[in-house]
Amino acid sequence: MTDSLPLCPECSSEHAYEMGALLVCPMCGHEWSPSEAAETAGSDEPGDSVVKDAVGNVLSDGDTVTLVTSVKVKGSTGIKAGTKVRGIRLIDPVNGHDIDCKIDGFGAMLLKSSVVKKA
Ligand SMILES: [Zn+2]
Missing domain, CATH: 2.30.30.40 (SH3 Domains)
Structure with a gap:
């Protein structure tokens, strides 16, 4: 499952890694919960609100x-x-x-x- 990690929602880095229940981005330090990201995906994307x-x-x-x-x-x-x-x-x-x-x-x-x- 390591090759299906999402991009960092903050900086779009593809180097995010799992730490417990959270995903961590080493590029900008952002931490987020994958389930949270899935719930809001598509509705909060800037430029994607047509x-x-x-x-x-x-x-x-x-x-x-x-x-x-x-x-x-x-x-x-x-x-x-x-x-x-x-x-x-x-x-x-x-x-x-x-x-x-x-x-x-x-x-x-x-x-x-x-x-x-x-x-
Ligand atoms: Zn990031």
């Missing part, structure tokens, strides 16, 4: 999108599919919701990128 809509278009701040499915909203009838949402803002995912936006008649809310399509 948000895509339901059909794979890359979304960015300020985009206008339309809902591809109706969204339930507490205390209301919900937002219908096809509703246009202007000026979205991409955020760090909160319970899977990675778009912060304002919808006419509903106010500020969070959406999942999987329920919208770039307009």
Whole structure:
């Protein structure tokens, strides 16, 4: 299992070695737990946080999108599919919701990128 050690998350050195339950990087001195790294892998990588809509278009701040499915909203009838949402803002995912936006008649809310399509 010595040839499958991950790269150092701090400096990307490939010389990390195991020390007990931890991995240690001799290049920068960083110590981390491999299971911890596996849990967060893919979500915290800088430059790897591309948000895509339901059909794979890359979304960015300020985009206008339309809902591809109706969204339930507490205390209301919900937002219908096809509703246009202007000026979205991409955020760090909160319970899977990675778009912060304002919808006419509903106010500020969070959406999942999987329920919208770039307009
Ligand atoms: Zn390192």
